[in-house]
Amino acid sequence: MFGGAKAMRATALLGAAGRAMGIAAVVLAGAGAAGQALAQDKGGRTLEQVRARGALTCGVNTGLAGFGIPDDKGNWTGLDVDLCRAISAAIFNDPNKVKFVPLTAKDRFTALQSGEIDVLSRNGTWTSSRETDLGLLWAGVNYYDGQGFMVRRKLNVSSAMELSGASICVQQGTTTELNLADFFRSNNMKYEVVAFATSNEAIKAYDSGRCDAYTTDASGLYGERLKLMNADEHVVLPEVISKEPLGPAVRQGDDQWYNVVRWAHFAMLNAEELGVTKANVDDRLKATNPEIRRLLGVEGDFGKGMGLGADWAYRIVKHVGNYGESFNRNVGDGSRLKIRRGLNALWNKGGLQYAPPVR
Amino acid sequence: MTQADAAQAHAPLEPPRVPFWRAGWTKGALWQGALLAAFVWLAWSAVENTAENMRLRGVPTDFSFWWRPAGFDVNQTLIPFSSSSSTYGEAFLVGLLNTLLVAALGVVLATVLGFLIGVARLSTNWIVAKLAAVYVEVIRNTPLLLQLLFWYNAALKPLPNPRQSVALPGGIYLNNRGLFAPEPIFGPHFDWTLWALGAAVVVSLGLRAYGKRLRATTSRRPPMGRIALALMIGLPLLAFLAAGAPLAWSVPELRGFNFQGGVRIYPEFVALLLGLSLYTAAFIAEIVRAGVLSVSHGQSEAAAALGLPRGRALRLVVIPQAMRVVVPPLTNQYLNLTKNSSLAVFVGYPDLVQVFAGTVLNQTGAAVQVISITMAVYLVISLATSAAMNLYNRRMALAER
Known part of the structure; x- marks a missing residue:
């Protein structure tokens, strides 16, 4: 009888303690993991984590032709995807050690903030509040873009200024949504916004006639137009209503990782400027031009400060190619989009793409 | 212990x-x-x-975003909202009201439909019963999201563009941008009409009580219903005319891309409301069927023996007893419908999740705060629904002996 009471007390105790410990374990595990990840970030350890994992996790578009979209064999392709591959090449000497995480516009920054991805290369617009309020940093601009409108040809609209009273389909959680409001407000025009979570739903609603116009970044318009039932029945209006510098973003607090991403992009630009291509890069190792020799790691060791090898840029060009090649293959003449270089030409060819020198 | x-x-x-x-x-x-x-x-x-x-990651940790200007627009708003002057807090209200609107109308519609179908499934008419059974099985066995997308695309695609709108009687137009109807514009002293209606309602209630007493004491049945109806139409009409008919209509007109003026019902709203109500109605129908079957057959036989026609027997004898079984699971369905309304984002309806947990979260980056608020709101709505239904259930249960 006495033993029974003791045993009962013991089980009751065990039960209570067990429950308390269960809760503690769950909460502390969660808290501990977050704290740890953060500590590693602060010490500039994203690169170390990527190495330990054996792969880069890269946030990309769920499917935007030319920027981030799987091809018919399921391989990710696009200008943004190439940047992920370039980073992977610089780290692992292999462009395929990337885990692509497709993200909607709405979820992308949360995924980066929470550490789910190492870098966000998903045609994201660089704005002040995204850096100051969201705790992110843009490592560069791999596509200078601006917002445009697409309408049905039979509407006979030739300018965005004629869109007063129109219904406009848009993807929510984007700068597009805000620019749209600004444009109609500053021109004193009325409109109706129909916002969808993904660009796919927005473009489908436009295609079915729910909206008079569809708006997104001009580069996106060309890509989305190809998804329509009858692409030729739609025209892109000439107005560009905003500045959309698109580029890769990282979390704040890891300067080394920021440099890796930023210089992967600059390496591709410098390679184009110096005429180093995927095809001739091995040949160019023997070049006498000191700039090329420094870029390809023949002279000096400019990768060391980023925790990379001296041949980091060589690896990028060897596996992915230079910026011009990537542009041409994904969005330029070599693609279905046929977008002209325009603002994205190199600085010495009348564009804005300008990389600081490697030295 | x-x-x-x-x-x-x-x-x-x-x-x-x-x-x-x-x-x-x-x-x-x-x-x-x-x-x-x-x-x-x-x-x-x-x-x-x-x-x-959050602080170390440079992510906002406070709620100061609530008062900052929103800068984006929403199409369906129950309160005035504009990108130039409204705050994120007002965007929250817009989303919340849209959620409550679709949930409240959805609950009413689903209940009415569910009761009809549930009773129809028990009908002695073979075709009616089988049709109800097919409806229930088809609707409850396919995913709600697919149904919503079906209704949205089925509601949108066949409708003409604004220039070829279907003109319905009464100045109503239907096209793929929605349903446009004339909107009443109330002039000065229109409130007289409302006061008159209020007075008529009060007097009618008094008359009804008087009529009941008269019937109990003298077994006379004065036509109180007809008198009340005459009062409720006549009094407001007199007041309306006395005030000089202060009512105008804003008629929708095709101007530019679309109709301007009048009231508008958006296709996104219709798709969501239809999808939610039809889906939940299938479950409610089964609950109602279970409730009706739980009432002993002797009850309907007794009602028939007393000479009550089938319809009245159902309404006066069977349904009141069935309600005791029906109400608790019905609460679940109401809660489900409300929570399922967050699928609105897939058909472009600006509900709480779409506006607040979507655009506002993305623009402000205050993920933890926004998601906490959103969860708290759904919790409060659900608890309030539960409380109301439990209260009703207690009232129904008291009838038990």
Whole structure:
């Protein structure tokens, strides 16, 4: 009888303690993991984590032709995807050690903030509040873009200024949504916004006639137009209503990782400027031009400060190619989009793409 | 408690030598207190840890975004909202009201439909019963999201563009941008009409009570219903005319891309409302069927023996008894419908999740705050629905003997 009471007390105790410990374990595990990840970030350890994992996790578009979209064999392709591959090449000497995480516009920054991805290369617009309020940093601009409108040809609209009273389909959680409001407000025009979570739903609603116009970044318009039932029945209006510098973003607090991403992009630009291509890069190792020799790691060791090898840029060009090649293959003449270089030409060819020198 | 009992049971055998912290209620209290303290500490440290991590990551940790200008537009708003002057807080209200609107109308529609179909499934008419059965099985066995997308695309695609709108009687137009109807514009002294209506309602209620008493005492049945109806139409009409008919209509007109003026019902709203109501109605129909079947057959036989026609027997005898079985699971369906309304984002309806947990979250980056608020709102809506239904259930249960 006495033993029974003791045993009962013991089980009751065990039960209570067990429950308390269960809760503690769950909460502390969660808290501990977050704290740890953060500590590693602060010490500039994203690169170390990527190495330990054996792969880069890269946030990309769920499917935007030319920027981030799987091809018919399921391989990710696009200008943004190439940047992920370039980073992977610089780290692992292999462009395929990337885990692509497709993200909607709405979820992308949360995924980066929470550490789910190492870098966000998903045609994201660089704005002040995204850096100051969201705790992110843009490592560069791999596509200078601006917002445009697409309408049905039979509407006979030739300018965005004629869109007063129109219904406009848009993807929510984007700068597009805000620019749209600004444009109609500053021109004193009325409109109706129909916002969808993904660009796919927005473009489908436009295609079915729910909206008079569809708006997104001009580069996106060309890509989305190809998804329509009858692409030729739609025209892109000439107005560009905003500045959309698109580029890769990282979390704040890891300067080394920021440099890796930023210089992967600059390496591709410098390679184009110096005429180093995927095809001739091995040949160019023997070049006498000191700039090329420094870029390809023949002279000096400019990768060391980023925790990379001296041949980091060589690896990028060897596996992915230079910026011009990537542009041409994904969005330029070599693609279905046929977008002209325009603002994205190199600085010495009348564009804005300008990389600081490697030295 | 059991330990305390055990300790007391032993008291006569062994004098109590146990120290106070191991005996009686103190021991229980000590353990409970310790557990509570541990729990509070854990909860507090979890919150603290999250806040600290958010701060270190440069993510906003406060609610100051609430008062900042929103800068985006929403199409369907029940309160005035504009990108130039409204705040994120107002965007929250817009989303919340849209959620409540679709949930409230959805609950009403689903209940009416569910009752009809549930009763139809028990019909002695073979075709009616089978049709109801097919409806229930098809609707409840396909995913709601697919149904919503079906309704949205089925509601949109066949409708003409604004220039080829279908003109319905009464100045109503239908096209793929929605349904446009004339909107009443109330002039001065229109409130007289409303006051007159109010007075008519009060007088009618009094008349009804008087009529009941008359019937109980003298078994006379004055036509109180007809008198009340005449009052409710006549009085407001007189007041309306006396005020000089202060009512104009804003008629929708095709101007530019679309109709301007009038009231508008958006296709996104219709798709969501239809999808939610039809889906939930299938479940409610089954609940109603279960309720009706739970009423003993003797009850309907007794009603028939008293000479009640089938319809009245159902309404006066069977349904009131069935409600006792129906109400608790019905609450679940109401809660489901409300929570399912968050699928709105897939058909472009600006509900709480779409506007607040979508655009606002993305623009402000205050993910933890926005998601917490959103979850709290759904919790409050659900608890309020539950409380109301429990109250109703208690009233129904009192009828039990």
